[in-house]
Amino acid sequence: MPDTKSGRERxxxxxxxxxxxxxxxxxxxxxxxxxxxxxxxxxxxEYLADPDGGEFPET
Structure with missing residues (x-):
């Protein structure tokens, strides 16, 4: 059986x-x-910023 790590790398x-x-x-x-x-x-x-411009919700 081939090495799975090598298979993943390939x-x-x-x-x-x-x-x-x-x-x-x-x-x-x-x-x-x-x-x-x-x-x-x-x-x-998941890589897009919040459209409102804030990173965290306001409290």
């Missing part, structure tokens, strides 16, 4: 290329007006 080599390809294809599909921005998908939502 599979992980292409992740950057896959991500760059995905982002490039999304950039190519951005034919919209500034007023009708697309909603972020779940993968991107």
């Amino acid at each position: 599979k992980g080599r292409n992740k950057r290329r896959q991500l760059e390809s995905r982002l490039a294809s999304r950039d190519a599909e951005t034919d919209f007006d500034a007023e009708e921005l697309p909603e972020p998908d779940a993968a991107d939502a």
Whole structure:
């Protein structure tokens, strides 16, 4: 049975290329007006700032 760590490392080599390809294809599909921005998908939502500008809820 192959070493799982080596297997994970081998599979992980292409992740950057896959991500760059995905982002490039999304950039190519951005034919919209500034007023009708697309909603972020779940993968991107965790990296976006709060739309109100605050990091923490007010008490």
